[in-house]
Amino acid sequence: MVLRKFLSAVVIALSFSYLWAVDGLSIHVSGLFKNTAILTINGQQHTLKVGLTSPEGVKLISANSRRAVVEYNGKQHTLTMGSSGALGFDDPDVMVPITPPEEHKSLKLVREQDGMFRVRGTINNTQVHFLVDTGATIVAMNHTTAERIGIPFRAIGKPMKVETASGIEDAYRVVLRRVRIGDLELSNVEGSVIVGNQPSKVLLGNSFLGKFKVEQDGDHLTIGSRH
Structure with missing residues (x-):
């Protein structure tokens, strides 16, 4: 519980916001760490360690500060920090870029x-x-x-x-x-x-x-x- 609160605080402070669609699942990549990923799947946030599976059936295969590999329905998908996109439904290895609206600062x-x-x-x-x-x-x-x-x-x-x-x-x-x-x-x-x-x-x-x-x-x- 302490680890979950700490990682969530780090995520809020850094304002990570990356959204993916994997075979019909909406996955929000909130944070990536060594052997740990914080994922919001269909609106539910989960802190997954390598080898663990979320209630939705998403298993974390590997993770570091830049990317995570997850498995769902027998297919593996790579989710990265630093870009926004969606994995194609027909070909899980094709990433279709999404251009977010630019914010005036x-x-x-x-x-x-x-x-x-x-x-x-x-x-x-x-x-x-x-x-x-x-x-x-x-x-x-x-x-x-x-x-x-x-x-x-x-x-x-x-x-x-x-x-x-x-x-x-x-x-x-x-x-x-x-x-x-x-x-x-x-x-x-x-x-x-x-x-x-x-x-x-x-x-x-x-x-x-x-x-x-x-x-x-x-x-x-x-x-x-x-x-």
Whole structure:
């Protein structure tokens, strides 16, 4: 019972939502873990360990954090996290994609007393403070911030020179694995690491902002998805 409540809490926090149809059964893949899957079958939630069978007759053959193999009516089906689809009724190995409706996401910021827009976010899952800079070409940070995030910029970055308020500084061009503010997230974002103390805040430039719709209305700035 404790395990069921814990896994259910994890599922709610991560908002997993993947729906499949298997030979007439509606299966909602709520969570996948090593040797365990949380499945809602025809509206009833079950936490199945490998080898166990639900009351509806769905047996869990194997499971990890990415996929589960289940057996029903003598047929095996692979259910995956990270995509949405339905297994064909005639051919159990054919996956027919389902395109979910896209959700509009946006973030509204208020100008601070110094005239700037700032926002908290993450780079590679590490929290940072961004200064929104629509005039900056890419996301830029100083080397101390990069080291805190764990970016090996000297090993993987491309050396270059940049001009700062302190003069010409050494810098490295890098690719940031993930950048996020609010509900807005991008992968593989171009960035730069400047050797020195500047910028004191991470500059959120157009390598991120350019992928979204940015609108300013007086002291308010809205960053949102384009659709």
